[in-house]
Amino acid sequence: MSSPILETHGLSVRFGGHVAVDAVTCAFRPGELTAIVGPNGAGKTTYFNLISGQIPCSEGQVTLRGSDISRATVSARTKAGIGRAFQLTNLFPGLSVLENLRLVVQARHGRGFNLWSMAIGHRDLTEEAEEILSRVRLLDQRDQVVSELSHGNQRKLEVALLIAQDPAVYMFDEPTAGMSVDEAPVVLDLIAELKQQKDRCILLVEHKMDVIRSLADRIIVLHNGALAADGAPAEVMASDVVQEAYMGRGLEGILNDD
């Protein structure tokens, strides 16, 4: 088996006395899509925040391709290859769709400190941004201001920003939340497409069982911040730990509550 891209070793964070993420040790290998599940408040999003750096960890380590990034800033982690999409849409609302994407592409090319040239003169960045827009089927909306975009399109743009980062680790936090039935497949197809890149890994926080079934190669279960189960989807769903953790209701019963 190839060596992991991303690893967390005993990763913990405490808020006062409350342990939100409790010594999670886990490795994520290239070409693998891992679904992270658990009831509300289990620490899934907090675990994401620790990996991408929005919250500093109390203990433990995050390593990306073997180097420790647990003390690095958010932007440094992004440059190192961590890519994060957010649960609540988190865009640049006053700028156009194209500009949102151009900013990401520009960051990846490290051209932010260019004070003298014209931004619109960097055609290669614009072309790259447009190419991604056509992939997520937002090219028609390229000049629209993001705040005027429909919710579904905003979610698509959120995914597009992540694709534009071209990261080693894709982190999706409920990418289809609040999307209509006919919009969600576009995003799910994109994620399936990303899976084809065998040198990346994808982490997905998701509640919908059908999504997990169709996409996940592996499931990890977080319960009260701790790793409760880890394995192939069928195996995890049937495991005793999970059945116990959810007091006999089973994983599916809990997840379908949401």
Added chain:
Amino acid sequence: MIRTLLSGDTPRSLPLALILGGILICLALAPFLFPGVRTVDTAARICIFIVLVASYDLLLGYGGIVSFAHTMFFGIGAYGVALASSHMGRGFDAIAVGAVTGALAAAALAFVIGLFSLRVRAIFFAMITLAVASAVAVLVSQLSGLTGGEDGLTFKTPRALGPAFKFGKEAFDGRLFGVKLNGKLLAYYFVFFGSFCLFLLMLRVVNSPFGRVLQAIRENDFRAESIGYRVVYYRVAATCLSAAIAALAGSLYAIWLRYVGPDTVLSMELMIDILLMVVIGGMGTLYGAVIGAVLFVMAQNYLQNLMGAAAELTSGLPVLPQLLNADRWLLWLGVLFILSVYFFPTGIVGRLRNTR
């Protein structure tokens, strides 16, 4: 050509383009179109305030950073020229040394303030700038040996920029279109072209990739960091740049007035004026600074006269002449501001661009 000069940031609205073009022509030809000591003085002030307000907009409208130290940077540039000119003697070399030193000192001070406060929260920066600006203002009025204290400094600019310098005697008989060809005219054009170049420079910066990052930070600093921009570096850089340009505007002001004093270049009132000009014109667009500065400086200079005339016209009517009394001009200025903010929340430029 024009697009390149404007860095691709065209007015995007016909009325706005016409207004801006009109302002440019009026300012470029001010000494010929409106001859007179007071009108030319107003025009020079407008030029300088456009730069000052635009540099503040670079910070507030593009970077989303609130600063109360902008007059301090303005003052540093002004005092730089004044001190250099009084110690090195009159001359363009003194002006250059003073302006460059002032700009560098302003940028360095901005760097220190920014690095200490912008790391935490942008609101910290506002408070710290307020404290530092007050401290500097007190320091300037106390260190009277160096700065002339409350009285300020009067100094000599190069002979070529003074009213006693005459030129073009042979060719034009010392006059062009009835305007005396003297050093004051040259001083005006020095201020005008200096301001014009600084404005175009800023237009270039806000439309550069760097300017886009600033906009992104203003829109959503959390996400800007998350897509890979180290937000604090960009904020500090914007602060330094804005401080340096404010200092250069201060240098131009000192050259024009041949005087600096705490009240003219460092006062809190001036800071509030700048804020109002940005808000009235429209934040996040440098053209807003142009419109804001023109309206504000004109109102400051002419509203009183206008009201005096109006009061005389209505002298037969009840109440009205009292309301329009020239002494109440500040009241009306206040009313105008409230109305403009109420009706144009995105500023005049924002309004004009939206009614395409």
